[in-house]
Amino acid sequence: MNKTDQLIEELSRLPAAVNRVDYRQRGYHLEVRLQAGQVPAFAGLLRQREFYLVFVSAVHVSPAIEIIYQFACFAQPCRILARSTVAADGTLPSIANIFHGANWHERETRDMFGVVFTGHPGLEPLLLPEEEADLKPLLKEEGALKPADQIRRAPDEEVQDTKPSTTAEPGAKKPNVEHRQ
Amino acid sequence: MGTTILLPPELLRMVFTAVVVIALVFLNSLILGYVERKLAGRFQLRPGPMEVGPHGILQLMADAVKLLGKQFIIPQAANSPLFRLAPLLAFVPVGASFIVVPLSQKLQVRDLDVGLVFIVAVMALNMVATLIAGWASNNKYSLFGAMRSVAQSVAYEIPLLLSLVAVVLMTHTFNMQEIVLSQDNIWHVVQQPVAFLIYFIAGMAETHRAPFDLPEAESELTAGFHTEFSGIRFSFFFLAEYTNMFFVGSIAVVLFLGGWHGPQLPFMDYSAAVWFLLKVYSLLLVMIWVRWTFPRVRFDQLLNFCWKYLTPIALVNLLVTAVVVKL
Amino acid sequence: MTTNPDNQQQSFFLNMGPQHPSTHGVLRVLLEMDGEYVRDAEPVIGYGHRMQEKLGESRTWKGFMPYSARLDYVGALPCSHGFIGLIERMTGIEAPPRAEYIRVITSELNRIASHLLWLGAFLLDLGAFTPIMYTFDDREQVLDILEDVTGSRLTYCYFRVGGVSRDIDEPFVEKTRAFIQRLRSRFKLYDDLVTGNIIFIKRVQDIVQFTPDMAMRYGVTGPILRSTGIRYDIRKNEPYSVYPEFDFEIPVGETGDCLEVYRVRLREMEQSLRIIEQALDRLPQGPVLAKTPRQLKLPQGDASFAVETARGELSYYLISDGGETPYRLKIRTPSFSNLSPLSELCRNVLLSDLVMVLGTLDLVIPEIDR
């Protein structure tokens, strides 16, 4: 039993849904689905297994914002992508006291999405100015928001055929006329 | 002086020398500023100033005109009188100390018997100017610069004095003329190489030249004690730095490199100043060379180097000198 | 002078930046000082924030291509490499072997250029004015070579999905070989001028300690991580492009102090030269741009792509809903994570040491802020 298998077993005991994925297509090895409450336990486990934090970020989908964690390991090629949906009140436990680097990543995520990480040592704005704390620029607008299943790749789906598409260019790319004479 | 009445020829000589010295001080800054920039360029594989005048020799003039034309800004929170005073205080004492420097046998404004003591006393004033400049700016970086300057000057004055005393022990005089004359046969640098080296290093530290330019340290303190100065008052610091360098070089030449001694020239009493200046500038070139080669030392290392290396070695050197002189 | 009344010790705050000569851009570090000793150093970032991730969502992947080079403008090609690699991974397009070789050659040249700039700027932080001119002399050679093939000197837009925009020719190969020769002979000069210099050694040795544990907690990557003795390089651990075909080493240090970081970076340049040399020797013939459809939609789903830039791991994570523009594009930049342990690193060091540590981190501020 190699290290990755051990890890999968330990993760499933959390319990978390673990998927092995094709690295060549996805760029990571394991896909993990977490409940909000399991996040600290999951991070603690990876900390013990000597993983490092690549990033914490989020994506705005309906019904709720998903937080994305990526971890990788110095010792073996194993990149883990974990997802968790924020709770109904828009909060999620912080992992900043387990992986100290998450401190900034979580602050950035709060800037961009307004997700509140509970237990974070100081959730102040990081990139955006303090006076614009309510900006949340990466939240999708009404029309652009997609349900979560529309951004998932179907399991075992082959890479799409790369035939020339016949669809027209999007109208959104029309230049803004009043700026240019 | 009291009741002594100066004879007209002597008075004439003094006035003439004073004019020469003042001209030299200002001219020196222009020359040295240009030479430094040109050499810095050459050390860095580039030509240096090239635009103003042939090979850029008028560059410093252009800079001076620019600085004269600039507004002098006094920060609101600065201590205005001190802030105005500091640049003058930085420049005037060093200028004044040239009174006792013998450029040649006759080109010396006033030959004091305690010439060396006078010089050392004036040198210490430089530190006060830096302190006032840093303090009056009311800028934290400037204050850092000022504090560093004080600590550095206090520390490095000790090995500097010890190395000078070694020469005094040999010549039994503080009189600059007599020190030079005592080197008629052999320069003190041959008898006192260690003292010369220590003097040179400590002198670089006294003048805040890299790698000891901690009070300015632009990568740490932006520009240290003169961060807030602009226009003509900034140029006074600039002037003071180059005058200081020239001054340190002059003392080294007087004490160690045989002063004006050199091959015979017509009007030797006056023209020997050529040899003097030649020696001074070759020392200054080495200072420039060092500046454009090394990284800056850290503050604690600077003091460690002084207390752990320079001071003990200078003390041992002084002891050995004393024993040898006594025998 | 403001003092902090809550603190028993008389400490005060010092604003270093956003305009300061050694923060290398608009970084501000809020320092709590006790005399010249730094009690706490908190980086304040975001002054160069351009919302690159939102730009990624509002433009097609093709439109984002030039932006990818503007993340880390000092080593732009590896950044582009990551983005192009990601699109190729998602769409399944493969670049011809010659294009992959060219990508590796230009990326490595760019890495050398970046390290040379760092070397000069780092020494400038330490107060040595001359080395930066020597490193720029070398770096200009790289930029000339790259300009010849990419058309620009800094923010290249050279890689294309399915290849590169322009083939390299014989003069390029010759110039690159000449540059390899030249740089190899220049290392001696850097050793004489810098590496052996007692002032330099005393300034950087044993001041702060990077540890593997700290690297894991903060996600520190790149030469700083390797200086602690961990042999981790995306080019070896999760190889991309044609890197597995080359024989090169990952230089590692032992103690993890700033001198080790310096040594690792210098040795990395030598390894990059080795890679370039091998790539030039084995450069395959053929096209440099695969036929790609004019309109190319990204399939629904997500993918990640990590590359080793001069500063560490840069990774893109793209989520597509199958539309014209990415649904979400996350950019993970190395300096962001490398800067975050600053407050832990710089406790009770002198102000000069803090400047030295900032120099060691090799920060590119727009890359942190994105």
Add this chain to the structure above:
Amino acid sequence: MKQYFSLLFIGTKSLLVGLGVTFRALLSPAVTVHYPRQKIAITPNFRGHTLLVKDRSTGRHRCIACMMCERNCPSNCITVVGEKPEGATKKALTAYSLDFTRCSLCGICVECCPTQALDFSDEYELAAFSREAYHYNLLEQVEKTA
């Protein structure tokens, strides 16, 4: 004590070696070019702002006003206006403006052009007092060139 003197010795030696390096530099020629009196040859592959190319055979530009460049431009800095003259079957270009202040010189417009009507200029000495100076009218430029 031994360490004390060995450090002193090694340190002094390293400093002298360093001085040697800069001294050699002092004696070697400058590597910089005295711009603007001297200029180095610019690579033919240099990417300046884009130009409409003059077709040698027809003496006119090749633009067919298909708007590909305008649509593909990541920075939205190209505006192409084409009109169909009466009786003609094809659109003719009436205005091509490039807002160079926003251009990122990525070269996508040059690559996607179906008629190779665009190319890079080798203009690199750019300075002006207003933004508007960089709003180039490429159609006018190509018609002016002989």
